[in-house]
Amino acid sequence: MKKIAVLLFFLFPFSNKAQVPAVHRMPAIETMVEDISKGSLESYLEGLVSFGTRHSLSQDGETRGIEAARQYVLQQFQSFENAENGRLTSEIDYFTVEANGRRVLEDTRMGNVMATLKGTDPSDDRVFIVSGHIDSRVSDIMNAEDDAPGANDDGSGVVALIEMVRIMCRKSFPATIIFVAVSGEEQGLIGAAHLARRAREENWNLVAMINNDMIGNSASSGTEIRNNTQLRVFSEGVPLMETEEMAALRRATNAENDSKSRQLARYIKEVGQRYVDQLEIKLLYRNDRFLRGGDHTPFSREGFTAVRLCEMNENYYQQHQDLRTEEGIRYGDVIEHIDYEYLRKNTAVNLAVLANLATAPSVPEAVGVDISGLSNSSLLRWQAPEHGIARGYYILMRETSSAMWERKFYTEDLEMELPYSKDNYFFAVQAVGEQGAESLAVFPRPVR
Numbered sequence: 001m002k003k004i005a006v007l008l009f010f011l012f013p014f015s016n017k018a019q020v021p022a023v024h025r026m027p028a029i030e031t032m033v034e035d036i037s038k039g040s041l042e043s044y045l046e047g048l049v050s051f052g053t054r055h056s057l058s059q060d061g062e063t064r065g066i067e068a069a070r071q072y073v074l075q076q077f078q079s080f081e082n083a084e085n086g087r088l089t090s091e092i093d094y095f096t097v098e099a100n101g102r103r104v105l106e107d108t109r110m111g112n113v114m115a116t117l118k119g120t121d122p123s124d125d126r127v128f129i130v131s132g133h134i135d136s137r138v139s140d141i142m143n144a145e146d147d148a149p150g151a152n153d154d155g156s157g158v159v160a161l162i163e164m165v166r167i168m169c170r171k172s173f174p175a176t177i178i179f180v181a182v183s184g185e186e187q188g189l190i191g192a193a194h195l196a197r198r199a200r201e202e203n204w205n206l207v208a209m210i211n212n213d214m215i216g217n218s219a220s221s222g223t224e225i226r227n228n229t230q231l232r233v234f235s236e237g238v239p240l241m242e243t244e245e246m247a248a249l250r251r252a253t254n255a256e257n258d259s260k261s262r263q264l265a266r267y268i269k270e271v272g273q274r275y276v277d278q279l280e281i282k283l284l285y286r287n288d289r290f291l292r293g294g295d296h297t298p299f300s301r302e303g304f305t306a307v308r309l310c311e312m313n314e315n316y317y318q319q320h321q322d323l324r325t326e327e328g329i330r331y332g333d334v335i336e337h338i339d340y341e342y343l344r345k346n347t348a349v350n351l352a353v354l355a356n357l358a359t360a361p362s363v364p365e366a367v368g369v370d371i372s373g374l375s376n377s378s379l380l381r382w383q384a385p386e387h388g389i390a391r392g393y394y395i396l397m398r399e400t401s402s403a404m405w406e407r408k409f410y411t412e413d414l415e416m417e418l419p420y421s422k423d424n425y426f427f428a429v430q431a432v433g434e435q436g437a438e439s440l441a442v443f444p445r446p447v448r
């Protein structure tokens with residue numbers, strides 16, 4: 001039965017050129033998604049909040065403070081290193097943060113806890129990063145003493161990483177995935193900035209970075225909304241790091257809604273919703289929220305493609321609050337407020353997206369739209385991806401006023417002419433791998 005389904009999948013969508021292909025769940029990814037367990041997310045979170053505070057300046061202590069929590073996460077990662085088929089290594093990347101007179105008053109050692117699932121293709125240097133932040137805080141940003149359980153902010157993001165490593169470490173992907181619990185988010189995105197700088201200096205081929213910060217709370221404060229069926233993805237439109245040349249190209253092509261981070265956001269919405277039921281992913285056309293920042297931003301500043309995943313509704317009684325009860329309201333980011341079904345779904349979005357990305361070939365190269373003459377059709381051209389094998393390509397099309405790609409055309413050639421004017425639609429091209437996994441979409445440059 002399964003074989004027939006797989007066969008149909010290969011015959012049907014790919015033999016009908018220029019039609020919308022049926023997009024199926026890949027069984028390998030579906031199985032991993034089904035493996036995500038609310039019970040295991042809960043037990044990791046109980047472990048994480050047991051260290052009292054994970055404030056970045058709460059350094060020492062075997063059973064309390066951020067270093068003990070880092071060791072706990074490292075031990076979880078290490079426990080998967082022996083898994084069958086294991087290609088996993090884990091470490092803490094320590095660094096010293098110099099006193100800055102703001103949120104770090106004396107030189108402080110911090111560390112990012114990293115699990116690296118090495119790709120199986122030695123010629124494929126692509127890296128994907130998924131993050132959460134291990135540090136937590138209470139009302140006073142400098143208070144490293146009082147309990148700061150940080151169950152949702154950002155224990156939820158960190159336990160999602162552990163659960164993904166548990167499941168994904170037994171699988172093989174041609175490209176490398178790094179799962180990282182960064183430190184120093186609340187003190188100024190310090191751990192993420194350290195990693196982003198390192199990736200830039202060491203010339204990593206970092207294709208995409210996904211920051212998970214608060215993905216386990218479904219109850220809003222003030223508006224009393226309870227909703228575990230929507231997830232936000234924040235992405236920059238005009239890139240934070242944009243050269244003059246990039247800006248000129250953006251203006252010439254009206255690509256202000258087609259940055260690489262926006263393409264990643266669309267990809268997350270499409271693939272996330274493909275694999276996760278009862279979840280709508282909302283595209284937020286902004287880098288982050290008012291008054292708040294996130295660990296994707298240092299990556300954006302370094303010119304990488306990076307987005308933030310965040311719950312739909314925030315609870316300000318719980319974020320960055322001293323634990324207390326006032327006028328019947330229980331303040332503080334305690335574990336009792338976590339919605340594990342919501343956290344499971346949001347973890348599943350990450351897993352499905354990363355698995356699909358790391359399975360897919362890299363993007364098609366030199367993607368262009370021919371503007372050598374006036375025409376009511378559109379000719380797109382590209383070259384094969386640098387990594388992996390593309391069995392074909394999707395040309396994506398949407399109205400210039402639409403948020404998501406609306407039509408897909410499939411070809412096995414390196415160009416395609418469509419009977420739609422390039423003046424009236426936006427296009428992009430994705431490479432499609434043997435099993436159907438798509439690369440990120442590439443917005444074309446004008447070519448002659």
Ligand SMILES: [Zn+2]
Nearest residue numbers: 153154213214
């Ligand atoms: Zn946070």
